[in-house]
Amino acid sequence: MDDKQNILDELKEISPVLYKMKQQNHHSFGVPENYFPELKENIFAVIEIGLSDAIGKDTFAVPPNYFNNLSGNIMATIDAEEEAVELGGKVIELQSSRNRSRTANRRWFSMAAAVAAVVLVMFNLSKVQIGPATESTEISQADALEYIEDNFSDFESNELYSLVAANDEALSIELSEDLEKELENYIENNIDDWDTYLLTNEI
Amino acid sequence: MTEQVLIAALKDEFQQKRAFQTLIETYQERLYWHIRKLVLDHEDANDVIQNTFIKAWKGLNNFRADAKLYTWLYRIATNESLTFINNRKKKFAENFDSDEEYSPANRLKADEYFDGNEAEIKLYKALETLPDKQRIVFQFRYFEDLKYEDIADITDTSVGALKASYHHAVKKIEQYILEQ
Numbered sequence: 001m002d003d004k005q006n007i008l009d010e011l012k013e014i015s016p017v018l019y020k021m022k023q024q025n026h027h028s029f030g031v032p033e034n035y036f037p038e039l040k041e042n043i044f045a046v047i048e049i050g051l052s053d054a055i056g057k058d059t060f061a062v063p064p065n066y067f068n069n070l071s072g073n074i075m076a077t078i079d080a081e082e083e084a085v086e087l088g089g090k091v092i093e094l095q096s097s098r099n100r101s102r103t104a105n106r107r108w109f110s111m112a113a114a115v116a117a118v119v120l121v122m123f124n125l126s127k128v129q130i131g132p133a134t135e136s137t138e139i140s141q142a143d144a145l146e147y148i149e150d151n152f153s154d155f156e157s158n159e160l161y162s163l164v165a166a167n168d169e170a171l172s173i174e175l176s177e178d179l180e181k182e183l184e185n186y187i188e189n190n191i192d193d194w195d196t197y198l199l200t201n202e203i
Numbered sequence: 204m205t206e207q208v209l210i211a212a213l214k215d216e217f218q219q220k221r222a223f224q225t226l227i228e229t230y231q232e233r234l235y236w237h238i239r240k241l242v243l244d245h246e247d248a249n250d251v252i253q254n255t256f257i258k259a260w261k262g263l264n265n266f267r268a269d270a271k272l273y274t275w276l277y278r279i280a281t282n283e284s285l286t287f288i289n290n291r292k293k294k295f296a297e298n299f300d301s302d303e304e305y306s307p308a309n310r311l312k313a314d315e316y317f318d319g320n321e322a323e324i325k326l327y328k329a330l331e332t333l334p335d336k337q338r339i340v341f342q343f344r345y346f347e348d349l350k351y352e353d354i355a356d357i358t359d360t361s362v363g364a365l366k367a368s369y370h371h372a373v374k375k376i377e378q379y380i381l382e383q
Contacts, residue, residue: 004348011345014370015377021322022345028319029239035249036235040227043256 234280240346241284243307245316251287255280277357285335329379337372340365
């Protein structure tokens with residue numbers, strides 16, 4: 001009894017279903033024309049051009065002593081940055097430039113919101129005092145923005161910052177979406193370099 | 204050329220290249236069909252068989268003269284195929300919600316180089332559900348009619364363990380086919 005027959009008998013015993021399938025088996029897979037005659041040449045083409053040597057190898061290199069000097073270079077950079085941000089004895093937490101920029105935007109937004117809040121209160125107070133009893137005490141967004149644009153420079157940035165920094169969460173002023181957008185646009189259009197401005201103002 | 208002569212030529216620096224060409228010519232079809240039935244797609248099988256021979260070329264110096272060439276090549280081809288299958292599965296796992304969607308066997312219907320029937324597709328889908336060891340022993344036994352002793356050499360597994368794996372594999376495939 002040959003090996004093939006042994007294999008078939010064994011299969012018949014375990015699973016008559018698969019035994020039947022194996023008997024009906026035909027070659028269902030094909031290959032493109034001339035595939036096998038060309039296969040040897042294709043493999044040798046790869047071997048000849050030396051690509052095989054590149055497979056699995058690390059083809060990237062680093063300059064001599066790169067890793068020996070890496071930790072020293074990183075520490076020197078950290079020291080330099082720490083020195084640069086120590087302003088007036090106040091140590092500012094190191095952040096990535098993206099995070100720093102986000103924080104700056106958030107703080108300026110809070111400052112602008114604080115201005116808006118002050119303006120809103122002032123307008124309301126003046127209208128309550130001056131206007132007739134029946135007149136609405138609400139101010140329009142346009143009025144508020146115009147006032148901020150005309151008087152923004154009157155507010156001391158340090159005072160505003162201390163107001164914001166004292167408790168960021170306390171300044172959760174509810175603003176309409178339109179007003180928020182307008183304030184963001186205003187800040188973006190009028191302050192060119194957040195990081196520089198913040199650093200020079202010890203923010 | 205006998206196997207001993209071919210092995211000697213492969214070890215000889217001056218005959219090595221010519222001998223390796225003979226090696227490819229001798230084993231390319233057997234290895235291709237072994238790989239193809241595992242990875243199913245022709246382009247994938249082509250990549251795997253090329254990697255197999257390139258690895259063999261690079262490993263010629265490590266080949267022991269007392270070993271059998273086909274055992275050595277089948278071992279490389281099987282490992283390359285399983286690595287390919289597992290990498291492909293990992294890669295596609297991110298893009299497909301289920302194994303059913305990912306299944307290379309499901310794509311056989313649209314394969315221009317496959318003309319099998321539904322029952323065969325079902326068989327290949329069942330194979331995809333098996334653990335690697337069971338899948339490999341089934342493949343060698345069912346499709347390639349290999350003796351347990353030869354499979355044991357290739358897979359470095361005992362004959363007893365292979366018989367048990369084959370039995371489990373056949374039963375699982377039968378169950379899968381009957382349930383579908």
